[in-house]
Structure formats: C-alpha cells, structure tokens
Amino acid sequence: MRIEKQHMKPSDSPIGAAPFTRRSFLKSTSAAAGGAALLSTLAPERFALGASPGDTLKVALVGCGGRGSGAADQALRTEGGTKLVAVADAFKDRLDGSLKALKQNHADKVQVPEENQFVGFDGYKKAIALADVVILATPPGFRPMMFEEAIRQGKHVFMEKPVAVDGPGVRKVLAAAEEAKRKNLKVGVGLQRHHQTGYIETIKRIHAGEIGDIVSMRCYWNGSTPWVRPRKELAAKLGRPPTEMEYQMHNWYYFVWLCGDHIAEQHIHNLDVMNWVKQAPPVRCVGMGGCEVRKGQDYGEIFDHHAVEFEYADGTRMFSQCRHILNCWNNVSEHVVGTKGSCDVSGHIIRGEKPWRFRSDAANRPKDPYQQEHDDLFDAIRRDKPFNEAVYGATSSLTAVMGRMATYSGKVIDYDAALNSSIDTMPKNLAWDAMPLVKPGPDGMYPRAVPGKTEVL
Numbered sequence: 475m476r477i478e479k480q481h482m483k484p485s486d487s488p489i490g491a492a493p494f495t496r497r498s499f500l501k502s503t504s505a506a507a508g509g510a511a512l513l514s515t516l517a518p519e520r521f522a523l524g525a526s527p528g529d530t531l532k533v534a535l536v537g538c539g540g541r542g543s544g545a546a547d548q549a550l551r552t553e554g555g556t557k558l559v560a561v562a563d564a565f566k567d568r569l570d571g572s573l574k575a576l577k578q579n580h581a582d583k584v585q586v587p588e589e590n591q592f593v594g595f596d597g598y599k600k601a602i603a604l605a606d607v608v609i610l611a612t613p614p615g616f617r618p619m620m621f622e623e624a625i626r627q628g629k630h631v632f633m634e635k636p637v638a639v640d641g642p643g644v645r646k647v648l649a650a651a652e653e654a655k656r657k658n659l660k661v662g663v664g665l666q667r668h669h670q671t672g673y674i675e676t677i678k679r680i681h682a683g684e685i686g687d688i689v690s691m692r693c694y695w696n697g698s699t700p701w702v703r704p705r706k707e708l709a710a711k712l713g714r715p716p717t718e719m720e721y722q723m724h725n726w727y728y729f730v731w732l733c734g735d736h737i738a739e740q741h742i743h744n745l746d747v748m749n750w751v752k753q754a755p756p757v758r759c760v761g762m763g764g765c766e767v768r769k770g771q772d773y774g775e776i777f778d779h780h781a782v783e784f785e786y787a788d789g790t791r792m793f794s795q796c797r798h799i800l801n802c803w804n805n806v807s808e809h810v811v812g813t814k815g816s817c818d819v820s821g822h823i824i825r826g827e828k829p830w831r832f833r834s835d836a837a838n839r840p841k842d843p844y845q846q847e848h849d850d851l852f853d854a855i856r857r858d859k860p861f862n863e864a865v866y867g868a869t870s871s872l873t874a875v876m877g878r879m880a881t882y883s884g885k886v887i888d889y890d891a892a893l894n895s896s897i898d899t900m901p902k903n904l905a906w907d908a909m910p911l912v913k914p915g916p917d918g919m920y921p922r923a924v925p926g927k928t929e930v931l
C-alpha cells in the first residue's frame with residue numbers, strides 16, 4: 475500500500491516540501507511515537523463541537539487511498555490526543571491496505587474494530603457518525619454529498635480538493651459551508667499552499683503592494699499522466715468482467731462525474747493561488763482544449779490539455795495551462811506581473827523595485843504543508859478558533875470547473891452561469907450494477923466533448 479497519490483511525481487509536490495512517501499512515513503513514526511503518551515481518555519460525549527486542548531479527538535477516514543491514508547497519518551500526528559475510530563471505502567482491498575499501513579505507524583492510535591470498517595457506497599454515513607473529525611478523501615465527485623452529510627451530523631471536516639466537479643456540487647458545498655459556520659464546525663480543505671510559509675509570505679507582499687498593481691498572471695500544471703486500470707486487469711482480479719460502475723470507479727481519474735477532469739483535479743492548486751492573489755475568483759473565461767495524445771478505450775472522456783484565459787472583475791487576465799502529455803515541457807508554477815515588479819509565486823521570489831526572496835535554513839525550516847494544514851485545523855478545533863476553508867475551496871473548484879466548461883464548449887463562460895448550471899454529473903443511483911450517465915459506445919470509446927457542439931450549461 476503506497477501512502478501517497480500513485481501518480482504523484484516530485485513536481486506535483488508543493489515547492490520546498492518533500493513528497494510524502496512510505497519511507498518518510500516510516501521514518502517520522504518513531505518521532506511521533508512519544509505523542510501517544512498524550513492520549514487522553516476524556517468522555518466521548520464532549521465532542522464534536524467543543525474540544526479542549528487535552529481531549530482525544532476521534533477521527534474517521536472516508537476514502538482510504540493514497541491521499542486519505544496520508545491525511546489520516548497527519549491527523550494522528552497533530553498535537554494532543556487523536557485516534558482513528560472508523561474507516562470507509564468503496565473497496566475492501568483499499569480499506570485493508572490503508573488500515574494495515576496506518577496501524578504499522580500508529581499502533582496505539584488506530585482503534586478501528588471490524589464493525590467500524592465500512593465498505594461500499596453508503597458506509598460514509600456510518601463512519602461519520604462515529605467521529606468528531608472526518609477526513610473526506612474519495613474522488614471529488616462524492617465530496618459535496620459527503621461534506622453535506624458530515625455537517626448535517628455536526629462534525630468537523632478535513633476535505634481534499636477539489637470539493638466539487640460541477641455547478642450543483644459547488645452550490646451544495648457553499649450551502650453546507652454556511653451551515654458549518656452556523657454550527658461552529660471547523661472545515662479544512664486540502665489546498666495546502668495556504669499553509670505553506672513561502673506562499674503565505676510571498677502573497678502577503680503582493681497584497682501589500684510590493685509589485686504594484688497586478689497587470690497579468692499565469693499558472694501551469696503541465697506534467698505526466700496518471701495511472702490507468704485496464705478492463706482486462708480488473709477482470710483478471712475479479713474473475714469476471716467488471717460492471718461499468720466498477721470500471722469507472724477504479725478509473726475515476728478519467729471520468730468527469732468522479733474527477734472533474736485534470737483541470738479540476740490537479741490544476742486547481744494553481745488556479746486557487748491566483749484567486750488567493752486576487753482575493754476573488756474570476757468573472758469569466760474562454761479556453762481551448764482537447765485530447766490529442768492520450769486516446770483509446772482506457773482513457774475515458776477527459777481531455778489531455780486545456781489552455782484557459784480567465785478574466786477578473788477589474789479586467790486582469792490570468793493565463794492557465796494544464797497538460798497530461800509525456801515528453802513535453804513540464805512546469806507547475808504560478809507567476810504575477812505588476813506595475814512595479816513581478817513575482818514567481820511558487821518560487822517565492824519578487825523582482826523589481828523591492829526585490830525579495832523567501833529563505834529558510836535548517837534551523838528555521840517550515841513544516842511540510844500537508845502536516846501544517848492538519849496542525850492548524852486541529853488547533854482551531856481544540857482552541858475554538860475561526861476556521862472554515864470551504865468557501866475558497868468551493869470558489870476555486872468552480873474556477874476550474876468553469877475553465878473546463880470553456881474548453882469543452884468553446885464558449886465564453888461566466889462564473890455565475892457556471893455556478894448556476896443545472897447539469898448534474900452524478901448518477902442518481904450509486905450501486906455496482908447501476909449505469910453511470912456516461913457509457914462507452916459500441917467501439918468501446920467514451921464520447922468526448924466537442925468544442926462548438928457540446929453544451930455545458
């Protein structure tokens with residue numbers, strides 16, 4: 475069981491952060507072992523709403539893949555008592571693999587009896603019911619309904635990005651975010667650059683006017699292509715052909731209802747940084763994209779490249795590219811040009827009238843932002859600090875979704891139109907024998923969007 479996103483390459487990691495690997499997981503375990511002594515045994519009924527610094531927080535993990543397992547590990551390393559009490563996954567082998575790895579590293583904090591291990595589509599509700607804090611790390615298509623349920627049940631949440639893959643999903647998340655505020659529930663979103671010192675310091679300087687007024691921005695996630703699980707491989711594992719739902723769930727990356735396309739699944743990190751710089755999402759966009767190289771029955775319906783021009787309310791343009799094609803120029807970064815200078819945001823460098831560069835040394839090395847985001851969330855829960863990242867998580871998710879709508883349709887897409895879109899990509903029936911809305915044609919190929927023809931609103 476690898477405790478990280480299978481397709482993650484070094485360039486996928488935030489700048490300056492070591493990628494979280496099984497080896498680093500094991501290495502840091504001994505340091506964390508002493509934390510077990512901090513476990514307290516206070517009565518569970520004190521949670522989820524109010525927690526004191528010394529209390530033990532019960533954690534549930536929903537979506538036991540690479541990132542979910544990493545996030546659970548990080549939650550169990552936060553200061554104070556924590557224990558994993560429930561897990562849920564669509565597939566038993568993923569759940570088993572994750573629990574095994576987590577137990578190796580947190581024998582004392584992983585207390586998940588068999589009756590608290592839930593397999594299938596509905597297990598999340600039961601896992602959520604057992605926890606104070608819920609980690610939602612399934613493919614993002616499920617995030618809105620799971621976040622809504624967690625807030626309905628009064629639980630604090632850490633949810634991975636993106637938080638939705640379409641307009642109806644974003645609306646659901648925004649409504650649940652309001653409900654979370656009313657219930658004083660804390661919500662963290664896995665856009666970890668917001669917890670990365672280099673980014674925080676750099677963007678603080680842009681906001682202070684150190685490069686003047688913003689003229690233009692650009693950002694990229696041009697990289698490699700993710701895993702694929704061919705039908706034949708799944709059939710060999712199952713001893714029968716997979717149902718269409720099983721196939722798509724195993725290959726979630728390639729389907730919009732599950733993944734949102736890679737502009738949403740990965741490039742959201744960069745788009746979100748641009749929105750952070752502008753302190754608002756864009757108002758409209760236009761774009762081009764397609765599937766030029768990654769073709770064939772195994773590659774679902776998504777594009778392999780998107781290039782989008784976003785426009786903010788003051789007219790500032792932001793140029794974005796994301797690509798999944800091998801042997802091309804790879805780059806994951808964000809840049810801003812101002813009237814008095816320019817900023818390599820991801821490199822944490824300012825050039826121009828007030829040159830500056832973020833520096834850290836061994837004595838002052840910022841924490842891995844994946845750990846820092848959990849430290850910050852759990853601290854907010856324990857000390858009742860305001861903490862709700864769901865709104866910018868949702869607006870940045872919608873930024874990516876409107877970019878996809880622009881490349882799929884070839885049309886101008888307004889933010890409000892994308893938000894109010896009635897096209898819901900989620901199948902009405904979630905069951906292994908139910909048919910998702912998108913299905914392969916007689917040639918085994920999935921239909922792809924055709925700019926100029928495809929309607930997205």
Ligand SMILES: NC(=O)c1ccc[n+]([C@@H]2O[C@H](COP(=O)([O-])OP(=O)(O)OC[C@H]3O[C@@H](n4cnc5c(N)ncnc54)[C@H](O)[C@@H]3O)[C@@H](O)[C@H]2O)c1
Nearest residue numbers: 479537538539540541542563564568611612614634635664
């Ligand atoms: N913040 C980051 O840098 C970062 C890095 C990697 C992944 N992620 C995000 O984390 C999420 C998961 O990615 P991953 O790489 O761990 O994928 P993964 O495929 O390794 O894990 C997803 C898990 O969810 C399970 N699952 C699917 N549908 C489910 C359902 N309805 N109920 C319960 N479990 C279900 C799958 O079986 C699988 O075990 C994605 O949203 C991804 O974008 C974020």
